[in-house]
Amino acid sequence: MTVSLASINQDCVDCPIRHRAVCARCDSEELERLEEIKYYRSFEAGQTVVWSGDKMDFVASVVSGVASLTQTMEDGRRQMVGLLLPSDFVGRPGRDHAHYDVVATTDLVMCCFRKRPFERLVDETPHIAGRLLQMTLDELDAAREWMLVLGRKTAREKIASLLAIIVRRDASLHFGEAKSEVTIDLPLTREAMSDYLGLTLETVSRQMSALKRDGVIVLDGKRKVVVPDVDRLMEEAGDDSDGGVLS
Amino acid sequence: MTVSLASINQDCVDCPIRHRAVCARCDSEELERLEEIKYYRSFEAGQTVVWSGDKMDFVASVVSGVASLTQTMEDGRRQMVGLLLPSDFVGRPGRDHAHYDVVATTDLVMCCFRKRPFERLVDETPHIAGRLLQMTLDELDAAREWMLVLGRKTAREKIASLLAIIVRRDASLHFGEAKSEVTIDLPLTREAMSDYLGLTLETVSRQMSALKRDGVIVLDGKRKVVVPDVDRLMEEAGDDSDGGVLS
DNA sequence: CGTCGATTTGAGTTAGCTCAAAAGAGGTGG
DNA sequence: CCACCTCTTTTGAGCTAACTCAAATCGACG
The missing domain is CATH 2.60.120.10 (Jelly Rolls)
Structure with missing residues (x-):
């Protein structure tokens, strides 16, 4: 690779x-x-x-x-x-x-x-x-x-926000079609995610499991994450459903 | 005013x-x-x-x-x-x-x-x-x-960090002499401080009281804060004692 | 002196942390 | 191909810093 x-x-x-x-x-x-x-x-x-x-x-x-x-x-x-x-x-x-x-x-x-x-x-x-x-x-x-994520969001919302950001970045790359199901490549270890989110890696792991249990995400190996419903993910992130702001 | x-x-x-x-x-x-x-x-x-x-x-x-x-x-x-x-x-x-x-x-x-x-x-x-x-x-x-403050610092460190920032901004204004005792004008309510720090206003109040009890700060009315020892404040903020970074 | 907003203090709860152990997931070498 | 080792991730159990809800105090102003 x-x-x-x-x-x-x-x-x-x-x-x-x-x-x-x-x-x-x-x-x-x-x-x-x-x-x-x-x-x-x-x-x-x-x-x-x-x-x-x-x-x-x-x-x-x-x-x-x-x-x-x-x-x-x-x-x-x-x-x-x-x-x-x-x-x-x-x-x-x-x-x-x-x-x-x-x-x-x-x-x-x-x-x-x-x-x-x-x-x-x-x-x-x-x-x-x-x-x-x-x-x-x-x-x-x-x-x-x-700063909003770090200061005011719950652990679950933090994880969802991070995934949402990667989804959004990805989307703007292979841009155009707003698909409801998306598969992303998660380039971060649990530890890196915890460093990003101001959490411990155990909490990250637990919340990933919880999001999986609740069907918000599906893990496909360690690096691939399937998001069956992007809007659902955005809701979990606590963002407006309109998925972030226009320039 | x-x-x-x-x-x-x-x-x-x-x-x-x-x-x-x-x-x-x-x-x-x-x-x-x-x-x-x-x-x-x-x-x-x-x-x-x-x-x-x-x-x-x-x-x-x-x-x-x-x-x-x-x-x-x-x-x-x-x-x-x-x-x-x-x-x-x-x-x-x-x-x-x-x-x-x-x-x-x-x-x-x-x-x-x-x-x-x-x-x-x-x-x-x-x-x-x-x-x-x-x-x-x-x-x-x-x-x-x-982001470091929001993600990784304790409530006490957050308060100290905010005060340190205001001290530093103030110092760069009436610039020059690095005095050890400084009086700053705190332009924020407890609620505004909590909004800044990702805390509740009760926690802000408690930690202000604690810093006062421990002699890190002295309150002079509601708006004025005396910092008897700036280095001490910096330590409480968890920053390097060299007080932040050079350009 | 009374009122209203801001602040402080108290008491109990909880989300996320810490410490600890088990379970996977690759690699490597026999 | 399997056994072994290491690194990552998951899961468990108990703890604590910060939160929530509630009440008391303070301070400014009419």
């Missing part, structure tokens, strides 16, 4: 995240400038991409796989603060040390840009700056939605 | 948030363009500035006072997702409906910009676009720090 570097097409034009990533709005000339400062890196599931506090001399887009941003307290309590799916952006222009641990949750390929030249490009290329602003605003919305 | 509109200087050059707000980097010509599309609005404590879902034809900076962004579930559970202090920005260019309730927590003055012209300015003025990106990234960091 590992994606080797050799199999990655180096050409932006054929890139799988071409029209969703930070480069989405670039014209071909701008893409050329990006090609000059970019390089790919791949990581195996479980590997740490960057440690919080480390010097970080690149920013990057997730090309394939899943990564997580997590914060850790001295006594070991951990909270995931970002779930990075393909096309998501990592790193902050204008800052040279990482604020969070970045960990590959699955095998991962990232398209990295050397930071200094990228910062220059941001300043000179409104297409990139604008897209970056838009993506940052989206992330801020996602973070705020997550 | 109400700030009347008349007392607000309409001239950007003398604006109290001139070098921290979205207009921080603007030159005098750019300020002139902003002056053309700006107007002030003031609100009394408790008033709602915008309802979630409403059409919003402006964006704005908080000039004085405090406002909050909150999300509400159908059954009434509420989570504050943003605390807006002077110089903070409200509204999202490129979106015309509000995603959150915006409520004046204290008497409030906002510097509003008509949305369409402002969006045009963002596109045409790198000084504004860049500053907006920077501010959005800062807000994202704040939101992520808050």
Whole structure:
């Protein structure tokens, strides 16, 4: 299942995240400038991409796989603060040390840009700056939605919310048809889910079992989750049935 | 205590948030363009500035006072997702409906910009676009720090974290000297604090009492909080003693 | 002085946590 | 192909931090 570097097409034009990533709005000339400062890196599931506090001399887009941003307290309590799916952006222009641990949750390929030249490009290329602003605003919305989940939802609702988010992200990818039954690939261990949801892994497991018992989800192996009725899932998540907000 | 509109200087050059707000980097010509599309609005404590879902034809900076962004579930559970202090920005260019309730927590003055012209300015003025990106990234960091608070901290740590944040914001304003004793003005009711922290107001009250009993804070009336030892507060918050992160 | 909202305090309940053990699910090597 | 080992997940039993419901106190203002 590992994606080797050799199999990655180096050409932006054929890139799988071409029209969703930070480069989405670039014209071909701008893409050329990006090609000059970019390089790919791949990581195996479980590997740490960057440690919080480390010097970080690149920013990057997730090309394939899943990564997580997590914060850790001295006594070991951990909270995931970002779930990075393909096309998501990592790193902050204008800052040279990482604020969070970045960990590959699955095998991962990232398209990295050397930071200094990228910062220059941001300043000179409104297409990139604008897209970056838009993506940052989206992330801020996602973070705020997550604050509601963390602060006010029950364990069951938290699990349902996480599944709902993955369903929604998935749907916007293979986009279009709003099917009522959906099968998703769950790229997180119970522990990662607990880190995301501010729960213990035992509670996550218990609530997954409960949702299964109640027919909200069907587990197909460890990684596949079938959602027979997406609206039902949304109800369980405590969201409006209209499934989240329009931009 | 109400700030009347008349007392607000309409001239950007003398604006109290001139070098921290979205207009921080603007030159005098750019300020002139902003002056053309700006107007002030003031609100009394408790008033709602915008309802979630409403059409919003402006964006704005908080000039004085405090406002909050909150999300509400159908059954009434509420989570504050943003605390807006002077110089903070409200509204999202490129979106015309509000995603959150915006409520004046204290008497409030906002510097509003008509949305369409402002969006045009963002596109045409790198000084504004860049500053907006920077501010959005800062807000994202704040939101992520808050996710750790909501997901993993105890009630006592949550309270201490909130006080620490206000202390830190205050310090960066009257900036410079890192005093060990600080007095802060607490602009939130117990209920607002509970909305922010994902607690009940009873728990907030109990933990405030506990922190007072233990000498971490001294209450001076209802609105003033004396922190005799800021480092002690930081410890109680569970943060590294080095008081948060460098840019 | 009385009223109304905000805050504090009390008492009992419970959702989610902790600690502990059992059951799966892959891998690896004989 | 099976036995073994390790890592993940599930399940159980008891505990506790925070919640709920209720009442008392405080403070500002007319």
